[in-house]
Amino acid sequence: MKESYFPQEIEKKWQKVWEDTKAFKTPDESDKPKYYALSMFPYPSGKLHMGHVRNYTITDVIARFKKANGFNVLHPIGWDSFGLPAENAAMQHNADPETWTDENIAYMTKQLKMLGLSYDWDREVTTCKPDYYKWTQWLFLQLYKKGLVYKKEAAVNWCDKCGTVLANEQVIDGKCWRCDSVVEKKYLSQWFIKITDYAEVLLEDLDKLPGWGDNVKTMQANWIGKSSGAIFKFPVVDAPNGEKIEVPVYTTRPDTVFGITYLVVAPEYKDIEKLTTPENKQAVEEYRANARKMTEIERLSTERVKTGVPLGTHCKNPFNGEIFPLWTADYALVEYGTGAVMAVPTHDTRDFDFAKKYNLPMKVVIENPQNPSDCSSEAYIEPGVLVNSGEFNGMKNDEAKKSITQWAVDKGFGEFKTQYRLRDWLISRQRYWGAPIPVVYCDKCGIQPVPEEQLPVLLPKDVDFKVVGKSPITTSKTFKDTICPICGGHATRETDTMDTFVCSSWYYLRYSDAKNSEKCFDRAKVNHWLPVDQYVGGIEHAILHLLYSRFFTKALRDCGLLDFDEPFKNLLTQGMVLKDGSKMSKSKGNTVDPDEIFENYGADTARLFILSDSPPARDFDWSDAGVEGCYKFLNRVWRLISSNQDNIKLDYKLNFPLSKENDDLVRNVHISIKGITNDISNDFQFNTVISKYRELTNAIYEWQAKKSNLTDEDKNVLSFAIVSLIKLMSPVAVHLTEEAWHDLGGVGSIHEQPWCEWDENLAKSSSITLVVQVNGKVKDKIEVDESLDQEEMKQVALNSEKIKALTEGKTVVKVIVVPKKLVNIVVK
RNA sequence: GCUCCAGUGGCGGAAUCGGUAGACGCGUUGGACUUAAAAUCCAAUUGGGCGUAUAACCCAGUGCCAGUUCAAGUCUGGCCUGGAGCACCA
Numbered sequence: 003m004k005e006s007y008f009p010q011e012i013e014k015k016w017q018k019v020w021e022d023t024k025a026f027k028t029p030d031e032s033d034k035p036k037y038y039a040l041s042m043f044p045y046p047s048g049k050l051h052m053g054h055v056r057n058y059t060i061t062d063v064i065a066r067f068k069k070a071n072g073f074n075v076l077h078p079i080g081w082d083s084f085g086l087p088a089e090n091a092a093m094q095h096n097a098d099p100e101t102w103t104d105e106n107i108a109y110m111t112k113q114l115k116m117l118g119l120s121y122d123w124d125r126e127v128t129t130c131k132p133d134y135y136k137w138t139q140w141l142f143l144q145l146y147k148k149g150l151v152y153k154k155e156a157a158v159n160w161c162d163k164c165g166t167v168l169a170n171e172q173v174i175d176g177k178c179w180r181c182d183s184v185v186e187k188k189y190l191s192q193w194f195i196k197i198t199d200y201a202e203v204l205l206e207d208l209d210k211l212p213g214w215g216d217n218v219k220t221m222q223a224n225w226i227g228k229s230s231g232a233i234f235k236f237p238v239v240d241a242p243n244g245e246k247i248e249v250p251v252y253t254t255r256p257d258t259v260f261g262i263t264y265l266v267v268a269p270e271y272k273d274i275e276k277l278t279t280p281e282n283k284q285a286v287e288e289y290r291a292n293a294r295k296m297t298e299i300e301r302l303s304t305e306r307v308k309t310g311v312p313l314g315t316h317c318k319n320p321f322n323g324e325i326f327p328l329w330t331a332d333y334a335l336v337e338y339g340t341g342a343v344m345a346v347p348t349h350d351t352r353d354f355d356f357a358k359k360y361n362l363p364m365k366v367v368i369e370n371p372q373n374p375s376d377c378s379s380e381a382y383i384e385p386g387v388l389v390n391s392g393e394f395n396g397m398k399n400d401e402a403k404k405s406i407t408q409w410a411v412d413k414g415f416g417e418f419k420t421q422y423r424l425r426d427w428l429i430s431r432q433r434y435w436g437a438p439i440p441v442v443y444c445d446k447c448g449i450q451p452v453p454e455e456q457l458p459v460l461l462p463k464d465v466d467f468k469v470v471g472k473s474p475i476t477t478s479k480t481f482k483d484t485i486c487p488i489c490g491g492h493a494t495r496e497t498d499t500m501d502t503f504v505c506s507s508w509y510y511l512r513y514s515d516a517k518n519s520e521k522c523f524d525r526a527k528v529n530h531w532l533p534v535d536q537y538v539g540g541i542e543h544a545i546l547h548l549l550y551s552r553f554f555t556k557a558l559r560d561c562g563l564l565d566f567d568e569p570f571k572n573l574l575t576q577g578m579v580l581k582d583g584s585k586m587s588k589s590k591g592n593t594v595d596p597d598e599i600f601e602n603y604g605a606d607t608a609r610l611f612i613l614s615d616s617p618p619a620r621d622f623d624w625s626d627a628g629v630e631g632c633y634k635f636l637n638r639v640w641r642l643i644s645s646n647q648d649n650i651k652l653d654y655k656l657n658f659p660l661s662k663e664n665d666d667l668v669r670n671v672h673i674s675i676k677g678i679t680n681d682i683s684n685d686f687q688f689n690t691v692i693s694k695y696r697e698l699t700n701a702i703y704e705w706q707a708k709k710s711n712l713t714d715e716d717k718n719v720l721s722f723a724i725v726s727l728i729k730l731m732s733p734v735a736v737h738l739t740e741e742a743w744h745d746l747g748g749v750g751s752i753h754e755q756p757w758c759e760w761d762e763n764l765a766k767s768s769s770i771t772l773v774v775q776v777n778g779k780v781k782d783k784i785e786v787d788e789s790l791d792q793e794e795m796k797q798v799a800l801n802s803e804k805i806k807a808l809t810e811g812k813t814v815v816k817v818i819v820v821p822k823k824l825v826n827i828v829v830k
Numbered sequence: 831g832c833u834c835c836a837g838u839g840g841c842g843g844a845a846u847c848g849g850u851a852g853a854c855g856c857g858u859u860g861g862a863c864u865u866a867a868a869a870u871c872c873a874a875u876u877g878g879g880c881g882u883a884u885a886a887c888c889c890a891g892u893g894c895c896a897g898u899u900c901a902a903g904u905c906u907g908g909c910c911u912g913g914a915g916c917a918c919c920a
Binding site: 224229231254331337343344352353356544623627632634700777778779818820826 | 917
């Protein structure tokens with residue numbers, strides 16, 4: 003072993019050995035229990051960034067720890083490689099998106115290998131390759147057969163810069179999730195996946211996921227947005243032409259129906275024209291035209307004053323016979339509930355604002371105990387007792403919700419209704435670089451799915467990427483025309499491709515059987531490996547990817563393809579990597595290039611540092627000094643091993659009893675093993691794991707400083723300590739420990755060694771510090787033998803000189819003894 | 831506005847159950863080694879009483895205010911600040 007630590011040299015050497023020997027290949031068959039550790043797979047953007055380094059290092063350490071603890075570990079990697087950046091690069095450099103993607107994958111693969119990650123490269127998947135997207139298309143067809151895919155004309159989110167529609171989940175604050183452009187509304191016929199069929203079970207099953215953080219679960223629950231209420235139908239009394247129309251309304255406040263003073267329909271409400279009188283027609287038309295023009299941003303602004311216009315018609319309240327006017331206003335949303343709202347200004351803040359502005363009447367129906375008579379200053383939305391509500395007077399409002407709805411059900415104009423905020427998933431994209439939607443349009447037979455045996459529908463090569471205003475795929479001369487699978491006549495192919503989130507919604511399944519060319523995956527294999535035991539990735543996917551994947555798993559279970567219904571048993575959402583307190587970004591110029599770190603310090607330093615400073619779930623502030631510190635520490639460990647090489651034997655034997663100093667070091671090692679094992683097992687607290695590496699290293703150095711000549715016992719103890727340290731550090735400093743293991747004469751790889759075990763009796767110090775408190779404040783600390791019983795501890799404490807001085811002349815009221823820890827003396 | 835998370839030295843953070851607050855590191859300061867530097871090693875480092883070395887002691891202290899308890903960073907209630915998510919969702 004060399005005297006100095008040359009990480010670049012040893013890292014290259016071992017990376018080659020691991021690659022040549024396929025050291026991390028995972029067999030499907032094994033006597034060991036399975037463990038599936040997974041990182042969210044990267045988009046091949048060109049280069050790894052520090053967020054990747056953090057993500058993959060965390061998962062890699064988990065995978066290695068589980069492997070050392072006797073599991074058959076699946077730890078795969080792949081590429082989420084469809085998407086717009088490849089197409090943009092193609093446009094700018096006139097390159098083929100595939101070539102651009104392949105080059106990026108090659109470069110990033112090299113970087114991943116330089117990080118020393120323990121992937122089974124034989125299971126690599128790449129979503130843009132036909133051997134993968136064939137199965138994305140096949141799964142689309144299975145969902146189609148199951149009735150979970152449909153096409154409809156709808157108002158959709160349109161990003162002009164990306165030239166494509168977006169799913170609801172991909173609109174953040176009214177802007178595109180990718181490019182931040184303002185999203186517009188367009189009316190288009192598009193493909194949707196019926197995720198709303200699964201709204202209830204996606205919500206309910208969050209309870210089946212104790213291994214997920216509450217933050218992610220509440221975000222998903224909010225997104226699904228379940229509410230319970232009722233639908234009531236209100237008959238229109240004066241519709242033009244004497245038509246008999248009813249307006250159904252969804253409400254979560256059936257208890258306030260006696261307080262309705264007007265009714266609002268959305269500007270886009272389908273029957274709005276039938277509800278408008280000729281006198282009001284012009285004003286209503288103008289209002290609707292205005293609403294259409296407004297951008298998402300304007301519409302969402304909370305500062306906006308509510309506006310609306312009356313339709314001129316009226317409804318009858320079937321609960322009390324009152325007549326009230328109909329209005330249209332854009333605070334009613336056409337896509338939620340029935341698109342119509344019953345307005346109770348006294349008990350809803352929005353209705354209150356609107357009624358104030360337009361001088362509409364108000365009627366109190368729930369009494370505010372603080373202020374029974376007043377309703378003029380603000381809406382009362384707290385619980386209370388019903389008034390002015392006929393036979394329901396005196397009822398508590400939460401009971402009244404049920405009774406009033408039931409009354410309406412009995413009379414035939416109401417029903418109990420559960421409503422969700424979640425919308426169906428729009429998967430059409432007017433882009434080239436995605437999986438083609440496997441559907442054709444026959445002149446005679448209409449929409450026809452492509453037969454499974456014709457898959458994959460390949461992306462055409464003869465396209466013009468510089469085309470503006472339409473998808474490049476439409477410029478192909480060979481793609482569009484085809485024949486109908488039913489009648490054999492002329493048909494045209496769907497030119498939309500699928501949202502890349504479809505590809506990433508099932509990749510974790512494919513790893514179980516990545517090279518299968520006959521099937522999407524083998525049933526036995528997928529059910530063996532899944533669900534993923536530990537999933538690690540960024541919080542930014544809390545809704546998008548994680549919700550879609552949960553849906554896919556449930557839908558495929560219902561298609562009979564899977565035996566489980568949740569894909570990810572445990573989820574770790576890692577924090578962001580920051581520099582100087584803000585997110586690393588090219589525009590801020592505060593990025594750190596992983597290549598430079600590998601070159602200057604080596605991958606082991608990068609791995610150690612990225613885990614050392616913060617717990618995985620928290621944001622991590624990158625500091626150059628911190629990297630330096632980790633590098634110094636690895637040098638310190640290296641020196642400890644290399645300077646002792648002649649004293650260390652792998653077949654050391656400890657003969658008890660040991661001398662006091664040796665006993666202390668042995669205990670220290672056991673304490674470290676226990677602590678490190680527990681810290682990894684409990685929520686992967688790698689920052690404290692690394693503290694403990696340092697503590698143990700310091701303890702060995704301190705022990706050594708007291709020794710001039712080593713006896714046989716000393717050498718055995720030192721060997722035990724150093725070999726344990728190497729094993730404990732092996733999941734993190736993967737190259738250094740491999741080199742050390744090899745140079746000490748170890749057989750095989752350190753990464754094949756079982757994890758260290760500890761002895762509970764030795765994993766504690768030989769004496770304990772008895773803390774003595776007076777009235778709860780620490781006044782003395784006494785080293786005592788741990789065998790003392792409670793009475794003896796009490797006596798030791800009371801006999802302490804310090805305590806005697808403090809308690810003199812006072813009455814001891816009470817003495818509390820915490821075994822092996824503490825005595826608290828309460829005095830007056 | 832609603833929901834969730836967080837708040838501990840100069841900084842990152844530590845503290846299974848309520849039981850020694852500040853582990854470990856970064857930074858800073860001083861020292862050793864060296865012609866010098868780097869590297870390495872040693873020491874100090876929450877604030878105040880405290881002013882000169884040393885030793886000791888005392889007081890305060892985990893965002894703020896209350897409470898429970900022999901004992902609160904940890905539990906309860908109310909607030910403040912920051913971050914994230916949702917948002918005219920009836």
